[in-house]
Amino acid sequence: LPGVSPKDGGQKEVLPGDEIVLLASQYLQFQANEAKLTPFQQQQSSYDSTSNETTTPLLLCAAGLLEEAMDQSPYNPHLKIAAIGIYSQLHAAHRALTIYQDLGVKQIQLDSCSYLVLPTLIRGGLYTSAIKLSTSILRLHGSTSKEVKDYATRALRNGLLFKAKEMATFQRERMRPSLQLLHSKGLVMDAAALMIPSDLGGDIMAARQQQQKGGGRLIPSVQLGAEKGYCGNADEDATRAERIAIDAEGHFNAPSILHAATQSSHASFDGFVFSDNRDMTVNSFEILYHNSHSTRGDTIIKSLRRGQMHGLLTRAIMAAGAAIAPKKGKVPKSTDETVYRCQSLHHSLLRAKEFVHGADMDGVDRVLWEACCQLCEAIIVVIHGSDGGDKSDDTLASREKAAASIIDSTMQLVQSARTSAGCSPYTGARICQLLPDRVVPLFVLLETVAGLFSRFGWGKRKRNTKAASGALADLALSFRDLLSEMLCAMSQYRSFGGGHNTVGVGLESLIETGASLCVVEEDSIRRALKEVISSRELTGERVDPFVMQMRESLNTFEEQ
Numbered sequence: 041l042p043g044v045s046p047k048d049g050g051q052k053e054v055l056p057g058d059e060i061v062l063l064a065s066q067y068l069q070f071q072a073n074e075a076k077l078t079p080f081q082q083q084q085s086s087y088d089s090t091s092n093e094t095t096t097p098l099l100l101c102a103a104g105l106l107e108e109a110m111d112q113s114p115y116n117p118h119l120k121i122a123a124i125g126i127y128s129q130l131h132a133a134h135r136a137l138t139i140y141q142d143l144g145v146k147q148i149q150l151d152s153c154s155y156l157v158l159p160t161l162i163r164g165g166l167y168t169s170a171i172k173l174s175t176s177i178l179r180l181h182g183s184t185s186k187e188v189k190d191y192a193t194r195a196l197r198n199g200l201l202f203k204a205k206e207m208a209t210f211q212r213e214r215m216r217p218s219l220q221l222l223h224s225k226g227l228v229m230d231a232a233a234l235m236i237p238s239d240l241g242g243d244i245m246a247a248r249q250q251q252q253k254g255g256g257r258l259i260p261s262v263q264l265g266a267e268k269g270y271c272g273n274a275d276e277d278a279t280r281a282e283r284i285a286i287d288a289e290g291h292f293n294a295p296s297i298l299h300a301a302t303q304s305s306h307a308s309f310d311g312f313v314f315s316d317n318r319d320m321t322v323n324s325f326e327i328l329y330h331n332s333h334s335t336r337g338d339t340i341i342k343s344l345r346r347g348q349m350h351g352l353l354t355r356a357i358m359a360a361g362a363a364i365a366p367k368k369g370k371v372p373k374s375t376d377e378t379v380y381r382c383q384s385l386h387h388s389l390l391r392a393k394e395f396v397h398g399a400d401m402d403g404v405d406r407v408l409w410e411a412c413c414q415l416c417e418a419i420i421v422v423i424h425g426s427d428g429g430d431k432s433d434d435t436l437a438s439r440e441k442a443a444a445s446i447i448d449s450t451m452q453l454v455q456s457a458r459t460s461a462g463c464s465p466y467t468g469a470r471i472c473q474l475l476p477d478r479v480v481p482l483f484v485l486l487e488t489v490a491g492l493f494s495r496f497g498w499g500k501r502k503r504n505t506k507a508a509s510g511a512l513a514d515l516a517l518s519f520r521d522l523l524s525e526m527l528c529a530m531s532q533y534r535s536f537g538g539g540h541n542t543v544g545v546g547l548e549s550l551i552e553t554g555a556s557l558c559v560v561e562e563d564s565i566r567r568a569l570k571e572v573i574s575s576r577e578l579t580g581e582r583v584d585p586f587v588m589q590m591r592e593s594l595n596t597f598e599e600q
Contacts, residue, residue: 054116061109062325065102065122069329072098072129102126103571104564110139117143118325124156125331131469131533132575133164148184150177151220152319155333158227163469164575165583167231167476168239174224174231174294181221182292185211216291219314223339226346228294230476233269233484234586236262262585264480270353272487272593278361281354298354301347302391314340341399348392349412349481355385356416356485360492363423366436374424382424389416403460408478411453415485418446422492440498440508447489447511454518458525468533468576471526472583479523483590486516490597500597516597523591530584533576 072095106123113119120139127136140157154173161170188211195204215221238261265271270280288295316336323331334342359381364372396409421442425434466474490500490512498506503513 054118055113058109058113058116058119059325061105062118062122063327065106065126066326066328068098068102068105069126069129072102073329096130097565099126099130100565100568100572101560103130103568104566105560107568107571108560108564114142117322121156121322122325124160127571127575128157128160128163128331130572131164131579132572133160133166134575134578135571136160136164136575137166137169147180149319150180151215151218151317153322154220154224155318156322158223159334162227162231162476163472165472165475165579167234167582168236170227171231171235172240174227177220177224178228178292178294181215181218184215185292188215214315214317217313217315219316219336219339220318221292222297222300222314222343225294225297225300226343229269229297229350230346231269232294233265233271233480234476235266235268236582237266239582262582262589264483264586264589270357270480270484272484274361274488274491277357277484277488281357281361284350284354285358295350297343297347298351301344301351301395302388345395345399346477348388348395349409349477351388352385352392352412352416353481353484355381355388356419357488359385359423360419360488363492363495365495366497369436371425371434371436371439378423382420385416386420389413389420404457404474405478407453407457407460408474408482411450411457412478412482412485414446414450414453415482415489418443418450418489419485419492421446422489422496436496440496440506443493444507444511447508447515451511451515451518454515454522458518458522466526466529468530468579471529471533472579474526475583475586479526479587479590482519483593486512486519487593490516500599503597513597516594520591520594520597523587523594527584527587527591530580530587533580 075095075098103123103126106119106126109116109119110123120143123139124136127133127139136157137160143153145153150173154177158170158173161167161173188207192204192207195201195207263271265273265276265280268280270277284295284298287293288298290296314336318333320333359378362375362378362381364375364378366372393413396406401409422439425439426442493499493508493512498509498512500509500513502509504510
């Protein structure tokens with residue numbers, strides 16, 4: 041409705057028509073939700089649910105409507121929150137992030153409102169942005185802990201005992217056990233290897249558009265584990281594992297999630313007291329359609345699962361780094377260090393298996409988790425031998441045979457993941473989630489096992505003469521094929537609207553369909569569509585290079 045807009049000199053307040061716009065966008069989302077593909081149709085389609093001919097125009101209409109409303113009423117936070125939810129459904133992560141930044145969330149609001157966009161950043165492959173936001177949450181909690189101590193001391197000096205107690209209670213019961221703090225730790229650990237240093241400063245979309253004006257595309261220089269996280273390089277990983285083990289002692293450091301995970305022995309979170317400080321009241325405008333957000337229990341379990349995985353990675357890398365190469369074909373003598381590290385890995389492995397027992401995980405997620413666990417078992421067998429039995433039978437040949445058997449079983453799991461993907465094709469958003477959660481850890485463990493095998497004389501070039509080397513090569517090539525299938529799915533994810541990456545014939549039909557709803561003008565739909573296309577292309581540019589790098593590294597296992 042007409043009003044005195046803030047940009048025309050009016051007050052920084054909501055306009056009379058804002059609630060009507062919110063209600064209209066809610067109705068469009070409700071219709072889109074009703075028009076989604078059935079579960080059976082989704083299994084038969086390789087596209088995201090937003091590729092539905094009816095769903096997409098409705099969501100684009102809602103996005104276009106909110107874009108126009110935000111132009112006229114830029115200080116209404118509900119319009120921006122609603123737009124974030126819609127762009128999240130359209131998998132336009134960068135546009136959702138831009139709108140979130142326009143909200144001006146800061147200080148304690150980081151703990152209460154970051155949930156609006158953090159999952160979208162992971163699903164959209166903007167891992168560096170997710171790290172930046174999560175790190176700001178960690179810094180908030182670290183600084184708050186120090187400030188509360190100072191303020192409580194001042195309150196005591198001034199005789200305000202109740203104020204000192206109030207601040208200490210707030211820190212102890214709300215801030216230190218914050219759910220978002222736990223969640224941020226897991227995200228930082230998961231996405232660390234996928235961080236792109238060049239994206240840490242400035243607006244990546246603005247830089248990309250500037251490059252396009254110059255006649256080229258800005259493809260960032262990508263390297264797995266460029267500065268943080270594990271990358272599959274033995275020397276780099278060993279150094280970083282030791283650093284992580286040290287940093288894990290600080291409660292407000294991301295690696296401390298490894299200690300939180302060791303305290304959990306099953307998928308239940310009973311006994312874990314986490315304060316859910318998320319402010320759900322900011323979604324009070326949602327009447328007809330409610331955006332889904334992770335429950336407290338799901339957030340705890342997923343975060344602790346990330347802690348379990350990185351606990352396995354850290355211990356596996358440290359165990360492999362301490363391994364002693366055999367001499368003259370004899371089993372190397374165990375040292376106190378190798379025994380301790382193998383036992384630590386073994387106990388962590390038992391906790392990880394118990395934690396996911398009976399947990400709600402999809403097929404691909406579970407089999408890749410089990411594959412990572414089996415590679416850890418292979419590391420233990422090679423370094424320490426099999427538990428039980430007659431130690432006189434512990435020879436290099438027996439260790440190689442046991443390791444080859446485990447690797448063969450792991451390959452079957454990877455094949456199972458490929459089969460599951462064939463029955464229910466990957467979506468781009470699912471690949472963006474699997475990449476930090478399962479794919480990178482599996483790649484790192486595979487490279488760690490390859491380095492360990494090479495130390496024991498079972499290198500890549502001996503795939504035809506050594507059983508363990510041959511089994512590992514088969515696993516690596518199967519995993520490479522899985523990565524190729526993911527790259528194919530990512531290309532379909534970017535081909536929004538029937539295979540066109542620009543506003544061509546296929547996309548024009550979406551615009552016409554949306555305009556026929558008589559809710560918003562065609563130009564507004566076109567504007568929203570361009571935002572979705574550019575955001576998805578940005579996602580591909582920041583996900584595909586990592587997958588291709590891992591695939592090229594796995595090609596080395598084909599060498600004779």
